């Protein structure tokens with residue numbers, strides 16, 4: 001075993017130990033020993049974890065009872081994990097996990113940054129795997145792509161800031177990272193930094209606590225290109241927004257390039273300070289939409305070549321047809337198929353692929369429950385869930401409440417009286433009025449329609 005593989009094994013062991021330590025706290029000792037003994041991570045490829053188990057009982061049990069728990073726990077330690085699969089321990093590959101009885105002996109896997117971008121450079125936070133070469137361009141992303149490319153040639157002068165928005169798994173991070181990598185390639189010596197807005201926030205908080213604000217300021221203001229991903233998470237964080245505003249201005253005044261991403265346009269980010277919103281809107285705004293069938297197929301073909309796998313066209317067509325939610329999900333399906341192909345070592349035919357992917361297709365639109373809907377709407381508008389239910393006529397609460405009623409009716413077909421009783425015991429006529437009101441607005445107000453579209457995506461992506 002060479003050093004690199006050794007490192008991977010250690011990392012996987014650490015990750016699995018983290019999962020086991022969480023499982024152990026929530027199941028009986030007997031159950032833990034029965035189902036989790038001699039399990040370990042067999043491989044981790046492109047966010048898919050394959051767990052090796054000793055027998056088919058354990059496989060079935062873990063698949064049916066613990067799948068969700070394990071996935072959640074894995075993601076807690078390594079957010080980029082997409083799926084978990086189980087195989088019965090293939091001969092010769094076992095690296096049995098040694099049970100450690102005492103908790104304090106266990107090594108805790110760090111929760112965040114280290115796993116945020118596996119393989120990322122520790123100064124720039126850029127991961128070399130994200131390049132323009134690997135980014136398939138189609139009608140849904142061509143504007144964002146063109147703007148991104150143009151920035152790498154004209155740093156700080158053409159579009160500043162560049163603001164890219166779009167739903168989950170549609171390629172924002174890929175594009176942002178590709179800009180960073182390309183700038184470093186084209187312009188030696190330029191300083192580039194990529195950071196998620198959560199990381200920006202946690203570093204800021206740490207700097208305040210440790211009285212290291214000067215260092216923090218210096219660090220963020222020295223770059224030629226500063227890339228901040230998912231700025232919607234700045235919403236509601238006043239102190240962070242304040243500091244971000246100053247960082248933004250300092251860079252902007254020196255013609256340094258700022259690139260931002262979000263899941264929605266600046267005007268739809270609630271509780272974003274106006275001065276920051278207008279800064280965000282001051283440059284170029286480009287959206288990334290949903291890829292159509294041809295583009296999904298092109299993405300799959302590209303990835304297959306890159307992974308040096310070989311799959312029949314009808315298999316790729318099947319995947320493109322059936323995985324439409326986003327590119328991350330599309331990739332996940334492809335990875336699942338490729339992993340199975342490698343494990344079985346035989347060429348796969350379409351029927352095998354259908355069988356392999358059927359569990360992922362079985363739960364397309366999970367019927368979102370009322371709680372999820374309320375959470376999503378409250379989260380979107382940045383208000384407290386309880387406020388939505390209690391009797392208040394504050395306009396900032398009334399509209400979101402109407403939106404909830406409308407969605408319950410139109411999307412989920414609840415009756416007017418049942419919606420009324422679920423949303424704080426209101427009369428059915430109130431619900432009818434709300435639905436009419438929102439329905440009317442949707443017809444006449446394009447940006448409102450866009451807002452509702454984004455809320456729906458949030459609900460379905462839970």
Ligand code: ADP
Nearest residue numbers: 134135136168169170171172173174299327328
């Ligand atoms: P987001 O940040 O918008 O949630 P990501 O950038 O993480 O989405 O993209 C999800 C996955 O899909 C990544 O693995 C990324 O490489 C891939 N991907 C997204 N867009 C494209 C594209 N146009 N071409 C190839 N791969 C893509």
Ligand code: MG
Nearest residue numbers: 172173174229
């Ligand atoms: Mg992202």
